[in-house]
Amino acid sequence: MFYRAEIKDYIRVPPNLFDLPIEEAIVKRVKNKYDGYISQELGIVIDVSSVDEVGEGIIIPGDGAAYYKTKFKLLTFKPGIQEVILGKIKDITDFGAFISMGPIEGMIHISQTMDDFVSFSKEKTLAGKESHKVLKVNDMCRARIIALSYKDVTNPKLGLTMRQPNLGKIEWIEEEKSPKAKVK
Numbered sequence: 282m283f284y285r286a287e288i289k290d291y292i293r294v295p296p297n298l299f300d301l302p303i304e305e306a307i308v309k310r311v312k313n314k315y316d317g318y319i320s321q322e323l324g325i326v327i328d329v330s331s332v333d334e335v336g337e338g339i340i341i342p343g344d345g346a347a348y349y350k351t352k353f354k355l356l357t358f359k360p361g362i363q364e365v366i367l368g369k370i371k372d373i374t375d376f377g378a379f380i381s382m383g384p385i386e387g388m389i390h391i392s393q394t395m396d397d398f399v400s401f402s403k404e405k406t407l408a409g410k411e412s413h414k415v416l417k418v419n420d421m422c423r424a425r426i427i428a429l430s431y432k433d434v435t436n437p438k439l440g441l442t443m444r445q446p447n448l449g450k451i452e453w454i455e456e457e458k459s460p461k462a463k464v465k
Contacts, residue, residue, distance in 0.1 A: 282364060284357045285330060286323055288315075292351045294338070303349070308332050311353055321431040324359025325384045358384050360426050360439055365448070370420045375401040380422060380441060387439030389424060395453075396444055414453055421451045 292314070298306040311329050318326040336350035360366070360382075368382035377390040391399050394416055397409030407416040416422075425448055428440030443449040447457075 282359060282361060283327075284324070284359055286355045286357050287333075287352065288355055289350070289352050290314075291348045293344075293346045293348055295346045299347075303335060303338070304332065307335055307349055307351055311351065315355060319434055319437065321434065323355070324357045325437075327356045327358055327384060330354045330356050360385065360387075360429060360437075362426055362429055364426045365423060366426065366441075367421065367423055370416065370418050370422060373401070373405045373407055373416065373418060378407060378416060380424060385437065385439065387424070387426065387441045389441045389443060393427075393440075393442040393444050395449060414450070416450055423448050423451065423454065 290311075292307050292310050294303075294306045294310055298309065301309070308329065311332060315326045315329055330353075332351060332353040334350075334352040338347040338349045340347050366380075366382045366387070368380040368387070370378050371381045371386060372379040375391075377388055378394060379386050379388055391401065391407060394407050395409050395412060395414055397412045397414065399407050399409055401407055405418055408414070422443060424441040424443045425445060426439055427442050428438070430438040432438070447454055
């Protein structure tokens with residue numbers, strides 16, 4: 282899910298940015314500090330949407346930089362357990378598929394791709410034995426987040442499933458909803 286978070290932080294502006302207008306220097310430093318930042322509380326920071334307040338600057342002896350108490354808004358992506366996401370298959374391996382959902386990727390274990398016996402082919406596809414469904418790179422899919430780990434904060438791990446109603450490759454979902462599928 283995408284969120285807008287309001288943050289208050291002391292932003293360090295080094296002397297080489299003193300020639301810029303203070304707001305511009307602070308925006309530059311906030312973006313430098315927070316772009317791509319990942320934490321369990323915020324999720325993944327996508328962008329700095331606005332800098333709302335800049336307080337008085339203070340210089341700490343021995344540092345030379347100015348510190349400004351600043352209030353700003355961040356656009357973040359924070360995935361949640363049981364959340365349904367839409368993404369594109371980026372890679373397929375013998376143990377499952379990797380799906381890109383914007384700023385992060387998740388993994389769908391081969392057993393969670395479809396309700397069928399699934400086999401991996403050398404052409405990097407996953408195929409269902411009885412359903413004849415095929416999953417390949419660049420397919421758009423809908424999946425549910427079933428596991429989330431921030432053990433390595435710089436690289437959060439997401440486990441996904443497509444073995445529930447209205448999940449899977451978009452074409453599969455549309456086929457199931459069509460009148461022909463209901464007749465079968």
